[in-house]
Amino acid sequence: MKRDAKSPPATRHVARRTKRGRKAYVMKSVKSGLEIRLESKDELALARLLDLDPRGQQLRAQGETYDLVRGEIHRTMPVSKAVNAQYYTVDLTDVVAGITHVYEIKPKRFCAKNHGLFDLVEAFCQRNGMRFHVLSKEDFSKTLLTNIELLHQFARQCQEMLDGWAQAVDNVENKQGHVKEVLKGLEPNSYFLMAALLKGVIKADIHSSSLLSMDFIVEPGHGDTSMLEVLRYE
Numbered sequence: 001m002k003r004d005a006k007s008p009p010a011t012r013h014v015a016r017r018t019k020r021g022r023k024a025y026v027m028k029s030v031k032s033g034l035e036i037r038l039e040s041k042d043e044l045a046l047a048r049l050l051d052l053d054p055r056g057q058q059l060r061a062q063g064e065t066y067d068l069v070r071g072e073i074h075r076t077m078p079v080s081k082a083v084n085a086q087y088y089t090v091d092l093t094d095v096v097a098g099i100t101h102v103y104e105i106k107p108k109r110f111c112a113k114n115h116g117l118f119d120l121v122e123a124f125c126q127r128n129g130m131r132f133h134v135l136s137k138e139d140f141s142k143t144l145l146t147n148i149e150l151l152h153q154f155a156r157q158c159q160e161m162l163d164g165w166a167q168a169v170d171n172v173e174n175k176q177g178h179v180k181e182v183l184k185g186l187e188p189n190s191y192f193l194m195a196a197l198l199k200g201v202i203k204a205d206i207h208s209s210s211l212l213s214m215d216f217i218v219e220p221g222h223g224d225t226s227m228l229e230v231l232r233y234e
Contacts, residue, residue, distance in 0.1 A: 027051070029059060030155040036061045042137045043091055043105045045145050048152040050103070052198075054225045056094040065089040068120050073128070088121055096233065100130045108136045131233070144230065147206040151228075154194040165195035175202050175220040182218055189214060200225040 025038040029051050036051075038044045038061055051059050065074045068086040081087070092103040102125050104118065111118070111134055118134055125132040137145065155162070169175070169192050175182055179193060182202070186192040193211065196202045200221040209216035221227070 027152075028156055030152060030159070031056070031059070039091070040105070042107065045137050045149070046103070046105050046135055046140075047092060049140070049145070049148050049230055050092060050094055052148060052152055052155070052228045053094075053096075053231065054228055055096045058093075058095040060093050061091065062089055063093055066121070066124055068124050071124070071127070086120075088117070088124075101233075102130055102132045104132070104134045106134065106136060108138050111136060133231075135231075140230070141207055143210055144207045147209075147211045148230075150211055151194060151198060151206075154191075155198055158191070158195070161191075162195045162198060165192050166199035166201050168192060169196035170201045175218065177217065179204070179214055179216055179218045193218075196221070197227070198225075199223075200227075203227050 025041065025044045027036045027038060027044055027047055028034070029036055031051060036047055036059065038047055043061070047059065047061065050056055063075065065077060066072070066088045067074065067082065068088055069084055070082060074087075090102050091105045094101050094103070102121070104121070106114070118132070122132040158165075168186055169183065172182060172186075180189060183189045183192050190211075193202075193214070197204060197206075197211075200223045202218045203221040203224070204211070204216055204218045204227070206227060
């Protein structure tokens with residue numbers, strides 16, 4: 001697969017984890033514009049969620065490998081594995097409020113069988129001033145993940161037009177009510193909706209209301225994009 005030469009290096013090649021090879025999923029970050037290579041559809045779904053979160057600053061995939069026994073952090077893998085080393089390669093990392101957050105993305109059934117490993121990784125992260133999170137796609141509604149996928153795709157493909165469309169919605173006098181009434185006269189409605197949501201001009205319940213339906217209530221956003229802050233870090 002063709003690689004983006006400007007993308008940060010990874011300590012694990014996601015398409016070469018077995019002798020047979022496997023499919024790699026590639027996502028273009030809306031923040032950096034660089035490729036993020038992922039191992040599964042679950043990782044892809046939650047990487048989009050993290051990439052849209054306005055708090056994140058540096059989303060990366062498979063960027064570091066930790067030796068949980070020796071306490072080392074590798075950004076380039078050693079030529080040979082050290083004796084007694086226990087390697088763990090992170091799925092995703094991001095920097096939020098100056099703190100590195102490490103994300104393990106796995107199905108619920110996998111998480112239930114690997115508490116011991118996750119405890120070791122969490123202790124390692126704490127010793128190094130990082131925070132560890134285990135996330136499963138099942139933790140989020142299908143409606144939310146579909147909305148996030150739609151918003152992420154729109155943000156990538158229409159980046160140069162977002163400000164203009166959002167400004168048109170900001171000029172609307174009444175931003176409270178049914179989405180079709182608020183956006184009346186702005187066509188296609190969906191384009192102006194996505195831009196206005198991404199820029200915080202209006203807000204909607206993206207957890208339970210399908211954006212594709214165009215049948216929900218919106219309210220003024222006043223520049224607040226916390227609607228996209230799906231994860232809680234308390």
